[in-house]
């Protein structure tokens with residue numbers, strides 16, 4: 502097998518990277534009809550498997566779970582999750598031959614093994630689906646020609662896929678049909694029905710390609726979504742403790758700070774997040790952001806370049822073949838950071854205080870979101886996709902840190918995201934050494950001395966203009982407006 506993306510001509514690479522059409526909610530008027538009465542078998546019952554399955558069943562689809570024999574025999578969490586929720590569970594041999602749609606929701610690392618075992622069991626003309634295209638794009642998995650291959654990729658952790666559905670909504674979702682496997686031309690209709698069954702159509706569906714989804718998803722998770730939140734957590738906490746802030750207070754400010762400040766992104770983008778600061782603090786956060794962007798831009802570009810060339814996937818797969826030595830070493834090191842180990846204070850921190858004492862964290866978010874967006878779009882990823890993979894998903898990942906710090910984030914995200922997160926974090930922290938040496942508690946954990954709160958008018962106008970006119974603010978405004986409009990119609 503060889504990297505599928507790298508087999509394409511430059512023209513075809515650019516074509517597939519540029520596939521991105523925002524689908525109007527009216528395109529989902531058939532709802533789940535294309536899958537009604539069909540047998541849906543999900544392989545794997547983890548973060549995405551369980552939550553997507555619950556949504557699909559509630560949307561009227563016939564869903565069961567095929568688990569590996571050992572998971573059934575040992576009554577592993579996947580088995581318990583599926584059976585306690587009243588789903589039929591069986592082995593691959595029991596269920597795969599009966600399936601019209603097989604949803605492969607096992608970890609990416611296992612896809613070649615799993616697909617090689619289930620493919621011969623699939624009936625003629627059935628459909629195989631993924632929620633991330635790594636196996637097809639980076640490993641070049643070849644799928645039997647009679648099978649249709651689709652992708653329905655929620656831009657969200659599995660837990661929020663379920664929570665949003667229960668609220669009567671959904672999470673933005675990318676759908677695609679693999680151009681090499683659409684023998685009957687039914688892939689798009691089925692992908693739309695699957696997205697509707699998970700609630701994604703109520704939040705915004707992008708008709709994308711396997712290639713565009715993989716390259717943007719890997720970039721988002723490695724940089725702003727997980728990598729930079731990890732780096733920012735560790736550096737912010739360590740700085741506060743070094744400067745004498747109570748460690749338990751510092752731990753709370755960081756653990757809940759990301760969630761609180763990024764909530765402002767959901768409502769009004771970076772503009773709104775920055776507007777939550779006083780004028781002098783906003784100008785200071787802006788300056789810190791500009792410095793951070795200059796320092797980190799080459800690292801963001803390296804991650805994008807390595808993802809595009811296949812170097813990232815090649816080296817991660819080498820680690821898979823080497824018993825995950827890097828992943829496990831990095832995971833252990835994360836667990837041993839002082840931030841992870843410090844209990845949090847019971848002292849209340851009010852919502853505004855997270856902004857006022859978290860100016861550095863605001864700067865980390867702004868710089869990471871903008872850099873990820875800029876570098877992705879420069880590489881040919883369409884703005885809407887880049888928005889979902891940066892600004893939109895940051896608050897959803899921040900929620901996981903609020904639950905149980907970095908451990909929870911790295912548990913909930915996929916194996917590829919966890920690997921990429923550590924890779925970025927280990928490269929980023931040394932890069933920020935000189936920058937962090939200059940940081941004091943006026944921008945993290947303490948009070949910003951804004952004097953009499955006065956600012957220079959011209960400087961404030963220039964800063965506000967720069968914030969509001971970043972391209973991510975323009976695309977974000979209309980995507981958020983579409984989400985709100987859909988919420989109102991539905």
Ligand SMILES: NC(=O)C1=CN([C@@H]2O[C@H](COP(=O)(O)OP(=O)(O)OC[C@H]3O[C@@H](n4cnc5c(N)ncnc54)[C@H](OP(=O)(O)O)[C@@H]3O)[C@@H](O)[C@H]2O)C=CC1
Nearest residue numbers: 545546547548549572577579606607611633658659914915
């Ligand atoms: N995590 C997320 O929120 C997101 C994930 N995705 C994508 O969704 C897919 C699933 O990821 P995720 O939900 O994180 O996966 P999980 O790590 O949560 O694992 C899913 C399930 O796979 C089973 N499994 C593990 N190894 C094997 C194997 N060798 N054979 C068969 N089953 C196995 C496990 O059950 P058991 O060990 O009991 O057999 C587990 O229940 C991936 O493609 C990922 O990229 C997309 C968007 C977000």
Ligand SMILES: CC[C@](O)(C(C)=O)C(=O)O
Nearest residue numbers: 657658722726914915918
């Ligand atoms: C951000 C990580 C992710 O891509 C996701 C939850 O969308 C993943 O692979 O887990």
Ligand SMILES: [Mg+2]
Nearest residue numbers: 655656657718
């Ligand atoms: Mg993702």
Ligand SMILES: [Mg+2]
Nearest residue numbers: 718722915918
């Ligand atoms: Mg991912």
